[in-house]
Amino acid sequence: MKDWKNQLKMNIKNHKTKLLKKKAVNLIPAFTQLLSKNPNRFDYNVWPTYYIRAKGVFITDNDNNKFLDMSIASIGSVLTEYADKDIDGAVIKSIQNGVSSSLINVNEVKLAEKLCKMHKWSDQIRFCKSGGEAMSIAVRIARASSGKDKVLFSGYHGWHDWYMSANLKNNNNLNNHLFNNINPLGVPKVLKNTAIPFRFYDNKQLINLIKKYKNKIAAIIVEPIRNDEPNKIALENIYKIAKKNNIILIFDEISSGFRICNGGSHLKLKVNPDIAVFGKGLGNGYPIAAILGRKEIMKICDKIFISSTNWMEATGYTAALSTIKKFEKRKLYKKLIANGKKVKKIWLDVAKKYNVKINTYGIDPLAKFDFKYSKTKNLIAKKILISTMIENKILASNIYYAMSAHTDNHFKKFSKALELAFLRISKKIN
Numbered sequence: 001m002k003d004w005k006n007q008l009k010m011n012i013k014n015h016k017t018k019l020l021k022k023k024a025v026n027l028i029p030a031f032t033q034l035l036s037k038n039p040n041r042f043d044y045n046v047w048p049t050y051y052i053r054a055k056g057v058f059i060t061d062n063d064n065n066k067f068l069d070m071s072i073a074s075i076g077s078v079l080t081e082y083a084d085k086d087i088d089g090a091v092i093k094s095i096q097n098g099v100s101s102s103l104i105n106v107n108e109v110k111l112a113e114k115l116c117k118m119h120k121w122s123d124q125i126r127f128c129k130s131g132g133e134a135m136s137i138a139v140r141i142a143r144a145s146s147g148k149d150k151v152l153f154s155g156y157h158g159w160h161d162w163y164m165s166a167n168l169k170n171n172n173n174l175n176n177h178l179f180n181n182i183n184p185l186g187v188p189k190v191l192k193n194t195a196i197p198f199r200f201y202d203n204k205q206l207i208n209l210i211k212k213y214k215n216k217i218a219a220i221i222v223e224p225i226r227n228d229e230p231n232k233i234a235l236e237n238i239y240k241i242a243k244k245n246n247i248i249l250i251f252d253e254i255s256s257g258f259r260i261c262n263g264g265s266h267l268k269l270k271v272n273p274d275i276a277v278f279g280k281g282l283g284n285g286y287p288i289a290a291i292l293g294r295k296e297i298m299k300i301c302d303k304i305f306i307s308s309t310n311w312m313e314a315t316g317y318t319a320a321l322s323t324i325k326k327f328e329k330r331k332l333y334k335k336l337i338a339n340g341k342k343v344k345k346i347w348l349d350v351a352k353k354y355n356v357k358i359n360t361y362g363i364d365p366l367a368k369f370d371f372k373y374s375k376t377k378n379l380i381a382k383k384i385l386i387s388t389m390i391e392n393k394i395l396a397s398n399i400y401y402a403m404s405a406h407t408d409n410h411f412k413k414f415s416k417a418l419e420l421a422f423l424r425i426s427k428k429i430n
């Protein structure tokens with residue numbers, strides 16, 4: 001077997017990409033706008049990084065290499081496929097009719113009506129463009145409506161001050177929710193102790209925090225599902241704790257929404273929050289996010305100031321209406337679940353065949369695995385995996401965010417390349 005690095009050099013052109021990366025390093029601090037698309041998250045030297053075309057489940061990079069994408073599906077913001085004809089068709093029409101004007105686009109009200117009808121417990125809704133921004137709005141609404149300042153949360157909910165303030169007290173506070181030891185530089189120190197993390201499903205810890213901060217808590221924020229198997233009972237208990245203590249319950253459905261049913265995952269789990277927040281997949285890649293909630297809470301928006309010019313552009317509303325229509329018509333969440341299950345099975349089967357130690361986790365449409373060796377060996381294994389897949393013209397790492405357009409042919413190609421990757425990993429590591 002030839003060395004995997006040499007093979008890579010032979011197969012993939014990357015001259016233009018290298019130049020662009022050199023420019024980006026100087027021009028754009030932190031390299032790009034989303035941490036999860038920084039090539040460092042994969043392998044800086046081999047990850048293709050820039051695309052010029054994305055269509056179906058294929059991406060053409062800046063050096064004209066065409067890859068099958070079995071990776072992060074635009075970090076979970078694309079549910080069907082890239083350049084989806086139906087959704088793009090609707091958006092192109094709306095572009096031709098003007099994406100912006102001095103009046104409000106009709107699709108804002110149509111989308112409001114549609115989402116509230118799908119989530120029958122909700123009465124009112126606000127819109128913006130991205131997930132973290134939407135969570136910031138939800139927290140503002142909860143604080144304004146309750147007259148209280150503190151929020152208890154579990155999981156990742158965006159980059160904004162309210163969330164990052166959790167690390168003012170201790171740089172470790174976000175370790176199990178985002179990543180280790182982030183310095184909250186730039187976040188006003190007066191926000192210390194206003195956002196307090198708790199371990200998901202650790203309801204004992206949650207109750208203790210509520211006792212400690214009696215009558216000071218505006219909201220409890222969780223993702224209904226993510227890395228663990230759905231746990232209806234634990235979620236019901238969080239609901240009961242919130243109700244008993246008169247605390248607003250916020251479900252962050254930015255990543256979980258539309259993956260296991262049409263709409264929020266809480267519909268499937270049959271536990272309703274006071275506010276639910278959507279982003280990512282809602283627009284199948286177009287920018288749109290939604291904060292929906294009960295009227296008695298949402299009506300505070302009449303008295304406070306939450307307002308922005310670009311929230312009004314029409315493509316996001318149109319894309320969301322078109323995405324929901326397609327999703328409902330074809331029950332596409334079933335395909336996302338099935339595809340996630342298939343990839344998990346391929347990972348496990350191939351790992352077993354080559355005696356590579358891994359464990360899989362995450363709900364099926366947001367599937368992940370970890371190598372189970374030392375930290376150094378895990379990094380080597382991940383590098384070999386990514387490079388071998390790229391050599392075979394596939395974008396893949398240890399995360400698979402499902403797209404409904406993946407077919408058995410794609411899984412076959414993926415499985416064949418994974419065999420080579422895991423064989424190499426086994427030879428190098430075992």
Ligand SMILES: Cc1ncc(COP(=O)(O)O)c(C=O)c1O
Pocket residue numbers: 130131132133135155156157158159223252253254255256279280
């Ligand atoms: C659960 C959850 N909340 C919030 C966010 C932030 O969304 P955005 O990146 O659109 O700001 C993310 C993004 O990964 C997320 O997964």
